[in-house]
Amino acid sequence: MRLTRISLMLAVTAAALMVPATAAHATYPGPNGLIVFASDTGGGFQLYTVRPSGLAEHQITQVTGNAIKPDWSPDGSRIVFEFDDPSGTCSIQLVNPDGSGIVDLTGQRSDCENDPSFAPSGRRVVFVRSTSNHEAIWSMDLTGGNRHRITPAPPGLHARDPNVSPDGTMLSFVAEGAAGRHALFTVRMNGSDVTQILPPSFDMSTKQDWAPDGSKIVFTDYANTTDVPGNIATIRPRGSGLHYLTHFKSSSMRAGTGSYSPDGRWIVFRLQVGDRYGLYRMRSDGGARQRILPLSSFYPSGSDWGPAPTG
16 A cells, blocks of 8 residues: 655645544553443443453443543553543543542643543553644643643644554554545654555544554444444554454444454454444454453443553
């Protein structure tokens, strides 16, 4: 696939990049721990954890509003997530794996902050800061301070779901291209060298994830098209080596990317069959599909596989 290298300003001007808010995040190397995901309780989305075996499913948040888009810290000690308040504001918050110790990193800032994920050091979080006419990618420390903008923020830029590569040098994100379809980009951490590695024709989901060794990015195609199946595939960070892991043929079958396991051997994903949803895992080559949570009306969103705590 021929790479399209463009400056960020040119990308904004040429493509009018826009993306709706959904989820996703990088997985960093380590032993496998719990899986976190969000699901609607009937009174808003809350965060849950579950073992890869499907045992010990546990709701860890009790917020008034929506707790969504969770991402594990590299040491498994914290989870960062987006909190959507009923008033219409959104902020970035930290929580312990048992649901205690919630910390608001956004504070009294008026702009919406969303789509958080940890950098590989575990000491910073990357996120999207949204105003009325753009979304720019920023980073901050775990107090909510020491903030740095990674991408420029001219009108028209609507980047989503930033994920830092395991080596800390690059960042992947999703943006809208031709005909409202979603493309995948990478950018260096200083905001330079924006590269489109998947064109808008893939209409990919914003839930994408780096392999722990940095060799691949996993994603779902046709995430916003209901009359075709959605399948999971991987691609190398520079746009070569496209490889499909699922091969559903019916539009009633859809696979939604979650993340790699920290040991790199597995991928967790949501399986949809008609109007039923389940949480599953498969080998990183697409084989040995196994059920974690059975098919039901319960909708697991934005799953992220965390490491076993190191402390």
